[in-house]
Amino acid sequence: MPIVIDTGPEFRLQLLRAGVLDLQHVLYTHLHADHCHGFDDLRGLYFNNKKPLKCYLDSEYVSELKHRFHYAFEDTGYKGGRPDIELVKLPEGGGVFKIQDCEIETIRLQHGNVLVNGFRFGSFAYVTDFKNFTEEQISSWRGKIDVMISSGLRWSSHGTHSSTVETIAIFKELGVKRGILTHLSHDIDYQRDMARMPNGVELAYDGMTITL
Numbered sequence: 001m002p003i004v005i006d007t008g009p010e011f012r013l014q015l016l017r018a019g020v021l022d023l024q025h026v027l028y029t030h031l032h033a034d035h036c037h038g039f040d041d042l043r044g045l046y047f048n049n050k051k052p053l054k055c056y057l058d059s060e061y062v063s064e065l066k067h068r069f070h071y072a073f074e075d076t077g078y079k080g081g082r083p084d085i086e087l088v089k090l091p092e093g094g095g096v097f098k099i100q101d102c103e104i105e106t107i108r109l110q111h112g113n114v115l116v117n118g119f120r121f122g123s124f125a126y127v128t129d130f131k132n133f134t135e136e137q138i139s140s141w142r143g144k145i146d147v148m149i150s151s152g153l154r155w156s157s158h159g160t161h162s163s164t165v166e167t168i169a170i171f172k173e174l175g176v177k178r179g180i181l182t183h184l185s186h187d188i189d190y191q192r193d194m195a196r197m198p199n200g201v202e203l204a205y206d207g208m209t210i211t212l
């Protein structure tokens, strides 16, 4: 059962590259354009396999997603057909939910003037676009995570994102065994900066596969 986190602007190309043709579950961290503007590609997926999709997102983002992609949810009078997409609200303020047998914990983190949802699947976590973790979030996840993918935008500090250095410090505080930095800006150079990574931390790249 594939689960996708976020649908970026190149989502169709990413699905084709990964050979994912059968997808029914999408988790959204937040609705910045780089995380959701590939939403329209879910329509093509639905028209191809006719399987209903569930998109999980925070309740505060439901009306915003419906507003941006209104033609996917309401009758516009155009006989193009709408996809069968159900918007499922994530637990209010964070918490545990299930997709079939897969138990997922979500936490909410500050990202400038918005909140993002971070996700933990057992000992694997995917948390992007946060400025920092609170002390309570650090202590509740400490020692629980073996592999974690997180944003590490750039070396210098940023107003709404944690920097490379700040995310590496969070990996350390959480006791993460393998930390993978993603959401990297043009300031990061893969060859040069991989050599600067401490033990147990690496840079993600397009098409990367990890086994859990």
Ligand SMILES: [Zn+2]
Pocket (backbone or CB within 6 Å): 030, 032, 111, 129
């Ligand atoms: Zn963002």
Ligand SMILES: [Zn+2]
Pocket (backbone or CB within 6 Å): 032, 034, 035, 129, 183
């Ligand atoms: Zn982003």
